[in-house]
Amino acid sequence: MARTEQFHQSATMPGSIHDAATCTESTKEADAASIVPLLRLPTMRRILLTLIGVLFLLAIAMIAWGSIEARRDPVVRRATIAMTGWPAGAPPVRVALLSDIHVAGPDMPPERLARIVAQVNAVQPDLVLIAGDLVSDKRISTHRYSAAEAVAPLERLRARLGVVAVLGNHDHWRDADAFRRALPGADVLLLENRAIRRGPLVIAGIDDDFSHRADLAATLRSANGVAGPVVALTHSPDIAPRLPPRFGLLLAGHTHCGQISLPLIGPLTTMSRHGDRYACGVVREGPRTVVIGAGLGTSILPLRIGVPPDFWVLTLGPAAG
Numbered sequence: 001m002a003r004t005e006q007f008h009q010s011a012t013m014p015g016s017i018h019d020a021a022t023c024t025e026s027t028k029e030a031d032a033a034s035i036v037p038l039l040r041l042p043t044m045r046r047i048l049l050t051l052i053g054v055l056f057l058l059a060i061a062m063i064a065w066g067s068i069e070a071r072r073d074p075v076v077r078r079a080t081i082a083m084t085g086w087p088a089g090a091p092p093v094r095v096a097l098l099s100d101i102h103v104a105g106p107d108m109p110p111e112r113l114a115r116i117v118a119q120v121n122a123v124q125p126d127l128v129l130i131a132g133d134l135v136s137d138k139r140i141s142t143h144r145y146s147a148a149e150a151v152a153p154l155e156r157l158r159a160r161l162g163v164v165a166v167l168g169n170h171d172h173w174r175d176a177d178a179f180r181r182a183l184p185g186a187d188v189l190l191l192e193n194r195a196i197r198r199g200p201l202v203i204a205g206i207d208d209d210f211s212h213r214a215d216l217a218a219t220l221r222s223a224n225g226v227a228g229p230v231v232a233l234t235h236s237p238d239i240a241p242r243l244p245p246r247f248g249l250l251l252a253g254h255t256h257c258g259q260i261s262l263p264l265i266g267p268l269t270t271m272s273r274h275g276d277r278y279a280c281g282v283v284r285e286g287p288r289t290v291v292i293g294a295g296l297g298t299s300i301l302p303l304r305i306g307v308p309p310d311f312w313v314l315t316l317g318p319a320a321g
Contacts, residue, residue: 067302079291079314080315081315090318093316094126095127096128096129099133100131100297101133102134108296113296118156127159127203128163132167135170138302154186155187166190167208172211193213200228201228204233216239235254253293254271254272255294258280259304
């Protein structure tokens with residue numbers, strides 16, 4: 001009995017109970033402290049994986065949007081431009097400016113170009129001018145069309161003063177001779193550093209400056225033999241500062257207006273040695289006006305983001321007064 005009582009007394013001593021409780025609490029704190037880093041690591045990993053997933057979905061959405069934008073019907077942009085030396089009594093001329101058609105799969109098969117031709121015809125232009133780059137040979141093209149296949153839909157263009165074109169860098173890189181053969185079959189007149197008369201206008205077709213085919217001296221000699229206000233047609237607008245005063249209007253393409261223009265950043269590139277000076281739209285510099293189209297097709301990537309395809313309808317007429 002004595003031995004049993006001693007056991008119960010020691011087991012119920014207040015000091016022993018306090019020590020046991022303290023030990024238990026310390027163990028719990030130690031366990032909690034070891035668990036926190038384990039909880040933090042998976043949480044940070046989940047946040048990181050969530051961010052990666054969101055960015056991936058945004059990238060997919062942007063690519064999808066860019067693909068849809070690249071295939072949409074072009075925006076029709078309009079401007080009225082007064083020209084000095086307009087012949088007395090001559091009515092205004094409505095000019096449709098097309099550029100950078102870039103026939104290639106997946107975004108610009110000839111069937112799509114045929115639909116765009118119908119859209120151009122609907123604005124009833126007097127004259128259609130094409131500022132080069134009829135095809136595209138981008139590496140991720142799903143189909144490459146021959147020169148004849150690419151230009152065939154242009155035969156359906158309707159304009160009382162005809163259809164005139166110049167070549168772009170992609171056309172030269174592909175095969176300029178192939179386009180020299182194909183364009184007449186589509187009833188398109190190709191100008192290479194020479195000028196012709198169309199209605200009251202002198203159309204001076206300057207070959208592509210970007211691929212070093214421009215011969216401005218030859219074009220000037222040709223234009224000097226034709227009377228009337230001059231419309232210079234070329235692919236790259238970079239030649240603008242070199243033009244003489246008589247060449248008061250320059251129509252071009254090449255820049256695609258950037259093709260991809262991101263919020264807060266702007267166009268990723270304009271492929272121009274003048275930067276943004278001739279990036280897009282109507283640029284007026286003193287007596288000269290430069291009009292740069294965003295183009296109809298695409299280059300490098302079959303995407304357009306923030307820059308829809310377009311063509312211009314320009315009403316050319318006499319200067320006021």
